[in-house]
Amino acid sequence: MATDTDIPFEAALLARAEQVETRLRALLDSRPLSGEIVRPERLVSAMRHGVLNGGKRLRPFLVLESAALLAPGHDETPALTVAAALECIHCYSLIHDDLPSMDDDDLRRGQPTVHRAFDEATAILAGDALLTLAFDTLADDAIDLPSDRRAALVLALARAAGAGGMVGGQMLDIEAEKSAPDEAGIIRLQAMKTGALIRFACEAGAILTGASTGDRERLAEFGSAIGLAFQLADDLLDLTADAGTMGKATGKDAAAGKGTLVALHGQVWARKQLNGLVEQAHALLEPYGEQASMLKAAAAFIANRNN
Amino acid sequence: MATDTDIPFEAALLARAEQVETRLRALLDSRPLSGEIVRPERLVSAMRHGVLNGGKRLRPFLVLESAALLAPGHDETPALTVAAALECIHCYSLIHDDLPSMDDDDLRRGQPTVHRAFDEATAILAGDALLTLAFDTLADDAIDLPSDRRAALVLALARAAGAGGMVGGQMLDIEAEKSAPDEAGIIRLQAMKTGALIRFACEAGAILTGASTGDRERLAEFGSAIGLAFQLADDLLDLTADAGTMGKATGKDAAAGKGTLVALHGQVWARKQLNGLVEQAHALLEPYGEQASMLKAAAAFIANRNN
Numbered sequence: 001m002a003t004d005t006d007i008p009f010e011a012a013l014l015a016r017a018e019q020v021e022t023r024l025r026a027l028l029d030s031r032p033l034s035g036e037i038v039r040p041e042r043l044v045s046a047m048r049h050g051v052l053n054g055g056k057r058l059r060p061f062l063v064l065e066s067a068a069l070l071a072p073g074h075d076e077t078p079a080l081t082v083a084a085a086l087e088c089i090h091c092y093s094l095i096h097d098d099l100p101s102m103d104d105d106d107l108r109r110g111q112p113t114v115h116r117a118f119d120e121a122t123a124i125l126a127g128d129a130l131l132t133l134a135f136d137t138l139a140d141d142a143i144d145l146p147s148d149r150r151a152a153l154v155l156a157l158a159r160a161a162g163a164g165g166m167v168g169g170q171m172l173d174i175e176a177e178k179s180a181p182d183e184a185g186i187i188r189l190q191a192m193k194t195g196a197l198i199r200f201a202c203e204a205g206a207i208l209t210g211a212s213t214g215d216r217e218r219l220a221e222f223g224s225a226i227g228l229a230f231q232l233a234d235d236l237l238d239l240t241a242d243a244g245t246m247g248k249a250t251g252k253d254a255a256a257g258k259g260t261l262v263a264l265h266g267q268v269w270a271r272k273q274l275n276g277l278v279e280q281a282h283a284l285l286e287p288y289g290e291q292a293s294m295l296k297a298a299a300a301f302i303a304n305r306n307n
Numbered sequence: 308m309a310t311d312t313d314i315p316f317e318a319a320l321l322a323r324a325e326q327v328e329t330r331l332r333a334l335l336d337s338r339p340l341s342g343e344i345v346r347p348e349r350l351v352s353a354m355r356h357g358v359l360n361g362g363k364r365l366r367p368f369l370v371l372e373s374a375a376l377l378a379p380g381h382d383e384t385p386a387l388t389v390a391a392a393l394e395c396i397h398c399y400s401l402i403h404d405d406l407p408s409m410d411d412d413d414l415r416r417g418q419p420t421v422h423r424a425f426d427e428a429t430a431i432l433a434g435d436a437l438l439t440l441a442f443d444t445l446a447d448d449a450i451d452l453p454s455d456r457r458a459a460l461v462l463a464l465a466r467a468a469g470a471g472g473m474v475g476g477q478m479l480d481i482e483a484e485k486s487a488p489d490e491a492g493i494i495r496l497q498a499m500k501t502g503a504l505i506r507f508a509c510e511a512g513a514i515l516t517g518a519s520t521g522d523r524e525r526l527a528e529f530g531s532a533i534g535l536a537f538q539l540a541d542d543l544l545d546l547t548a549d550a551g552t553m554g555k556a557t558g559k560d561a562a563a564g565k566g567t568l569v570a571l572h573g574q575v576w577a578r579k580q581l582n583g584l585v586e587q588a589h590a591l592l593e594p595y596g597e598q599a600s601m602l603k604a605a606a607a608f609i610a611n612r613n614n
Contacts, residue, residue, distance in 0.1 A: 039470040043478040047470065096435060101427035120408035124431065125478050128403060128438065129470040135442040136465035139458045148454040151446045154461050158443035163346040163354065163436040171350040171432050 009297035016064055017057040019076075023084040024051055027137060039129075042118070046126035047133075050095045050114045051088065058302070059201040060087050062226075065294045066205020066219050072291065074209060078145050082153060082208050085137040086201060089161050092130035095123055097170065131161075145208060152207050160200035169193025180259045187261070194234070195227030202226075202295075218284055222295070225281040229303045232274050235260040236267060237306070274303045316604040323371055324364040326383075330391040331358055334444060346436075349425070353433035354440075357402045357421045358395065365609070366508040367394050369533075372601045373512020373526050379598065381516060385452050389460060389515050392444040393508060396468050399437035402430055404477065438468075452515060459514050467507035476500025487566045494568070501541070502534030509533075509602075525591055529602070532588040536610045539581050542567040543574060544613070581610045 028048050060083030067079040098105040098113040099120060106116050115123035137143065138153045145153075159165055169192030172181070181189060202223030206216035239262060262270045281299040285292035335355050367390030374386040405412040405420040406427065413423050422430035444450065445460045452460075466472055476499030479488070488496060509530030513523035546569060569577045588606040592599035 040475050040478045040482070042482065043470050043475055092435075096431055099428075099431065101431065121406075121481055122478070124403055124406065124408065125474050125481075127435070128399075129474045131435065131438055132465050132469035132474065135461055136469055139446075139461035139465060141458070141462075146454075147458040151448070151454040151457045151461070154442055154446035154458070155448075158439050158446060162439035162443055163350050167432050167436045167439065168347050168350055171347045171429070174428055174432075175347070175349065 009294070009301055012294060012297075013056065013058070013061055013301070016061045017055070019064075019080055020057045020060040020083050020087060021052065023080045024087060027084055027088070027133065028052070042122060043125060043129060046114050046118045046122045047130055049111075049117055050123075050126055051091045051130065053091075053109050053111060055087070055091070055109070057083075057087060058298075059090055059197060060084065062198065062201035062223070062295075062298065063204045063208075065298065066202045067209050068205075069285075069288055069291055069295060070206055070211045070215055070219075071209035078143050078208055079205065081137060081143045082204050085134040085153075086157065086197070086204065088130045088134040088137070089157065089166075090197060092127040092134075093161075093166055093170070095127040095130070099123060102170075102174075146210075149208055149210060153204060156200055156203060156207060160196040165192055165196035166194075169196070176259065183261070183264060186259050186264070190231040190261075191224070191227065194231050195224060198227035198230055199223035218287070222281050222284045222299075225277050225284065226299045226302050229274055229277040229281070229299065232261060232270055232277070233303055233305055235262040236270055236274075239267070278303045316601070316608055319601060319604075320363065320365070320368055320608070323368045324362075326371075326387055327364045327367040327390055327394060328359065330387045331394060334391055334395070334440065335359070349429060350432060350436060353421050353425045353429045354437055356418075356424050357430075357433055357437065358398045360398075360416050360418060362394070362398070362416070364390075364394060365605075366397055366504060367391065369505065369508035369530070369602075369605065370511045370515075372605065373509045374516050375512075376592075376595055376598055376602060377513055377518045377522055377526075378516040385450050385515055386512065388444060388450045389511050392441040392460075393464065393504070393511065395437045395441040395444070396464065396473075397504060399434040399441075400468075400473055400477070402434040402437070406430060409477075409481075453517075456515055456517060460511060463507055463510060463514060467503040472499055472503035473501075476503070483566065490568070490571060493566050493571070497538040497568075498531070498534065501538050502531060505534035505537055506530035525594070529588050529591045529606075532584050532591065533606045533609050536581055536584040536588070536606065539568060539577055539584070540610055540612055542569040543577055543581075546574070585610045 028044060028051060060080075063083040063086060064076065064079050067074065067076070067082075094108060095114045097103050098108060099115055105113050107113065111117070113123070114126055118126070134157065135154055138157065139150055141147070141150070143150060161167065163171075169189055172185070172189040173193055176185075176189060199220055200223070203216060203220040205211075206219045211219075238260075261273070265273075278299050282296050285296055335351060335358060367387075370390040370393060371383065371386050374381065374383070374389075401415060402421045404410050405415060406422055412420050414420065418424070420430070421433055425433070441464065442461055445464065446457055448454070448457070450457060468474065470478075476496055479492070479496040480500055482488075483492070483496060506527055507530070510523060510527040512518075513526045518526075545567075568580070572580075585606050589603050592603055
C-alpha cells in the first residue's frame with residue numbers, strides 16, 4: 001500500500017525515469033551510426049515501441065542510486081548510459097517473452113505488444129537488436145569509463161542475462177508449466193528469471209564507479225534480496241490485483257498451473273517473508289548510513305508496490 | 308569448381324574447424340558456471356544442436372588466419388576463443404532466421420532446425436543465449452587479452468551484428484520480399500546481412516593481436532571484399548545448385564521474388580564480378596607477401612565454392 005512516506009521516493013523514481021528516457025531516446029535515434037551505416041526505419045520503430053513505453057525504469061533507478069551511493073557527487077553521465085543499456089536488455093526480454101510461442105501476450109502497459117503492433121519476425125529482430133545494442137553501448141568508449149570497467153560491465157551483464165541467468169530462468173519457467181518444480185526449483189527459477197538482472201542493476205553501480213570488491217559484493221547481495229522481494233510481490237499481485245491496475249493480464253500464472261512460493265505457503269507467509277527481505281536489504285546498507293536512504297526506500301517500494 | 312590447388316586449403320579449413328569445434332564444445336559444456344549457477348539442460352541441448360552441426364566454420368577460419376598473418380607464431384588460444392564467440396553469433400542468427408515467422412526452414416545441414424528438434428520458444432531462447440554467450444566470452448578476462456582489446460572486440464562485434472549490421476540486414480531482407488530494392492538497396496542489404504560479420508572476422512584478427520590501425524583497416528577492407536564475393540557466390544549457387552548439394556532448400560530467393568545482383572545482371576556478369584573481387588582482395592594482401600597465402604586461398608575458395 002502507498003503511504004505518505006512513499007511520496008518522495010515515487011517522485012525520485014519518476015525524475016530518474018525521465019533522465020533514463022532521454023538517454024534511451026538518444027540510443028534509439030535513427031540517425032546514421034558511424035559512417036554511412038543507417039539502421040532500417042522499421043526495425044528502429046519496433047525497438048522504440050518496445051522500449052519507450054512508459055516503464056517505471058526500476059532497474060535503471062537501481063544502477064543510478066547504487067552509483068550515487070558509492071561515489072556521491074560523481075558525474076552521472078556514464079551511470080545513465082549503463083542504466084539505459086540495462087533497460088535495453090530488460091525490454092528485449094519482454095518483447096521475446098510476449099511472442100505467440102512464449103507467453104502470447106497482446107498487451108503490455110495497455111499498448112499492443114511489439115509483435116501485435118508490427119509482426120512476429122520484426123519483434124524477434126527488434127529483441128535481438130536491443131540485446132546487441134546493450135553490449136555495444138557498454139563497450140563503447142563514448143561511455144567515458146576505463147576499458148577494464150567497460151569489459152567488467154559487459155561480462156557481468158552477459159552473465160546476468162544469459163543461459164545461467166535471465167534466459168535460463170525463462171527456459172525453466174516454460175518447463176515449469178509442464179512439470180511443477182519443488183520449492184528449491186521455484187527459488188532457482190526466480191533468482192535466474194527476475195533476480196539476476198536486479199542483482200546486476202545494484203552491482204553495476206559498484207562496477208562503474210570502481211568501488212572496492214567489498215562494496216561490490218554488498219551491493220550485489222542487496223540486489224539479490226530485493227530481487228527475491230520483487231518476485232514475491234509480483235506473485236502476490238498476480239493473485240490479488242486486477243488487469244486494469246497491472247496493465248496486463250493477471251491470474252495467468254495460477255491458470256497455467258505455475259508453482260509460486262505464494263501458492264505453496266500462502267499470502268500470510270509471503271507478506272512476512274517480504275518484510276524479512278526488506279529488513280535484510282536494509283541491514284546490508286547499514287554501513288552507508290543516511291546516504292543509503294534512497295536505496296532503502298527502493299527496497300520498501302519493491303515489497304509494497306501495487307502494480 | 309574445386310581444382311587440385313584447392314586441396315591444401317580445404318585441408319587447412321578442416322583442421323581449423325576441428326580446433327574451433329573443440330573450443331565451442333567447451334563453451335557449451337553444461338558444467339556449472341561460477342558458483343552454483345547451472346544452465347538448464349534443455350537450453351544447453353538446444354544451443355549445442357544449433358552450434359555443433361558440422362558447419363564449415365569459415366568465419367572462425369578468417370579470425371584465426373588474420374591473427375596468424377599479423378602475429379605469426381603467437382599463442383592462438385585467444386584467437387580461438389574470439390573465433391568461437393563469433394561462430395556463436397553466426398549460429399544464433401541461423402536459429403532465429405529458420406523460425407516459422409522468418410524463413411520457416413525445417414532443415415539446416417540436413418538436420419532438423421532447432422525449432423523442429425525442440426520447439427519455437429526453446430529456439431528463440433537458445434538464440435538469445437548464444438548471442439549473449441558471445442559477448443560473455445569476449446569480455447571475460449579468461450580470454451587472456453588486455454581489457455582494451457576485449458572491449459574493442461565486443462564493440463566491433465556488436466556493431467557488426469546489430470541493427471546497423473547483420474540484424475538490420477535481416478530486416479531489410481524481409482522488407483525486400485514485399486518491395487524489391489534497387490541495385491543500391493541490394494548492395495546495402497547484402498553488406499549488412501552477410502558482409503558485416505565476415506568483415507568483422509578479418510578485422511578481429513587485427514584487434515586481438517593489437518595490430519596497427521593501418522593493418523586493421525586493410526584487413527577490414529579485405530573482409531568487405533570477400534563478404535561481397537561470398538554473397539554473389541551464394542546467389543549463383545541458389546540458382547544453379549540442387550538441394551542435395553546445399554543441404555537446404557534452394558531456389559527460395561527466386562521463388563520469394565527477392566532481387567539479387569545475379570538476377571539483375573546475369574550469371575556472366577556475376578562471375579566476372581566475382582573474379583574482380585578476388586583480385587581486389589588479393590591486392591589488399593600484397594604488402595604481406597607469402598604470409599598471406601592462406602587468406603588469399605580463402606578469398607578464391609569463397610568465390611568458387613560449390614556448397
